[in-house]
Amino acid sequence: MKGQYPDIQGGGSLILAWQVRNKKVLVIGGGEVAAGRIVNVLNADAKVTVVSPRSGLNDEVAYRVEQKQVEYIDRKFEPSDLDDVDMVLAAVDDPEASTQIYKLCQEKRIPANIADVPPECDFYFGSIHRDGPLQIMVSTNGNGPKLANIVRRRIASNLPSNIGAAIQRVGILRRKLRKIAPAPEEGPKRMQWMSKVCEQWSLDDLCDMTEDDMESLLGFFQPGTVPSLEALRLGDPDGVFDGPFLI
Template identity: 60%
Template sequence: MANENDLTTVDPLSLIPPFPNSDPSTYPKITPGGSLILAWQIRNKRVLLVGGGNVAATRLVHLLSADALVTLICPPPGLHPETAHRLKTHRDAITYIPRLFSPSDLDDPSISLVLTAIDDPAASTEVYTLCKKAKIPVNVADVPPECDFYFGSVHRDGPLQIMVSTNGNGPKLAAMIRRKVADGLPSCTGSAIEKVGELRKKLRKMVPGSAAGGKRMEWMSRVCEEWSFEELAALDEGMMEGLLGGYEEGKVAGFEEIKLGRLMEAVKIGEGEDDDKEAQ
């Protein structure tokens, strides 16, 4: 008889308990061949960008928008006007090395990822090979087989970021799809998200701790479902306080109810001021 504590002799699948009430047909379908879409946090992390042309300029927009620290390697004649502009306006974020790439450039242990955007397939492959040996994630522009990750077409509206990826198959189509998606969103979407973020912070401050996490999430979900984007974007400090007033009872007041409450409060304040004047 095998030792119960010796898992090396036991089929691990045999240890899984039965789930008689589950229905596998309701589980999401697995569709192989996709990419793992992530919002990679590279704030204050070092990124090596090889190249300074048009593609490098677009990469810089993404990197600087994510608050990355960029080391850009490119001879001065190879700089695109936009890239040159970024070098001058973002000196604190970009370290410029005015020469061709050297393998020693990868010796910096702080490098989190590498991007190449140069019109030299052999040099690009060299960078890719060196990065694989160093176990550094790398993207070689326009060469999908030499990419650990892809850049998609991104729509940005304040805190909102939507990326459309065709997994390297059709960048132009990705841009067209992104525009269609963006055109279908309310113009106030970014502002609505910012206000929801402010409301969440106020709620966490009012009801801190992990024990209340489930209730907080459920209440915030109801706010997002019951208020329109336009109403969420119109939230101000007073309206947020009025909305939070119903949290303990599990109530989510409507937009008009909150507005009416604000109006009634203003009327009371006005009446109080009138009484003070009469008393004087």
């Protein structure tokens, strides 16, 4: 039986895409680390509150405050700041205060990240590559953030420059497909057909796909076929794309 199933490698983290849209995120601190945390959660459409004395704000955090991208409380953290909060990100240069914040979060069962203190983190921030809808995270589980950054840049440098746009077009096509084939029992067929599109069309084809192309292509869902983009536009449903596999 050995080797039939994946070996268990303990010590890892469960890497998830955490949906925090419209969730209340409290950022404690206003320095460089806090600035990075703020960008991360704003990009995920969270509602962000920053607590820090104005003297502790760096230029970037001050800009977020001035632009009203975040709510701002001009003082040091108080326990009442945790009321009705969904997530806490602490980035203050005070180990005792950081530990106290984490203990309060544990009591209230609020997930928290205490910057630069891995044992006091319910989750970690990895090094992120973003290209439109594409997000790739590299995590070292708190062991080497700089190495995570190096690995992330190495991965990003090997990605096609248009992959983000291609993914965006595929997402639109997928949503259109769900409208014409919404039944749960059609789920496996939807996945198989979308896989064919991604495998048989090049990234350039996916990027060039127009709304009209999508409507025409959806006509081939029921028979389960995928003509090439050229054949689709020429009205030749028997045309078969024989280009390279690119996605």
